[in-house]
Amino acid sequence: MPAYKRVLxxxxxxxxxxxxLDKAKAVCEAHHAELxxxxxVEPVGYAYGGDIPMDLSELQDQLDKAAREQLHTYGSRYGVAAERQxxxxGRPESEIHRVSQEFGVDLVVVGSHGRKGFQLLLGSTANGVLHGxxxxxxAVRIH
Incomplete structure (x- = not known):
């Protein structure tokens, strides 16, 4: 088993x-890795196909701010410094790929709902992260 230094x-x-998070934390502790x-945050325009004739930047900013606050709460609970949050x-798969390369990550941990067949092949973020x-x-199975 490879030794992991940085886990995203x-x-x-x-x-x-x-x-x-519990599974990722356990892996980090076993490997003395950084978490x-x-x-x-998916762009608001995606949900509406980009055809909304209004400025969604304020809504996007609110979603971004709320996500940062929630992530900070998890960071505090799991002992992850702000500079590692x-x-x-963007699109989850491509952003996860980009950030993992940018920070030299050895292991990416994502949740998976354990869907089967075509649902897994067509719709899973975990599957998208895996390929690329x-x-x-x-992939941590969500119960």
Whole structure:
């Protein structure tokens, strides 16, 4: 088993996040690795297909601020310093790939709902992260 030095855990800030964080923390403790937290805020325009004739920047800023506050709460609870907490805006898979490369991450930890068949192939963020990340990926099954 490779020794991990830097572990990035990408969470969705739901009540399921602690399941993923607990597993990531255990891996970090076993490997004496540094834990990083990440959350990706999807652009508001995505939800509306980009066809809304209004400025959504204020709403986007509010979502970004709320995500930073929630991530900071998890950071405090899991002992992760502010400089190792990342909130970005974009597509989760591509942002996780970018940040993992930028910070030299050895392992990415994401949650997975354990869907089967086509749902897993077509819709899973975990699957998207797996295909395109250069480091190891641990998908934690959400119960």
């Amino acid at each position: 855990v990408a969470i969705d800030l739901t009540e399921e996040a602690p399941q993923v 990083m937290l990440m959350h990706v 990342v909130v970005t805006v 990340t250069e480091c190891d990926v641990l």
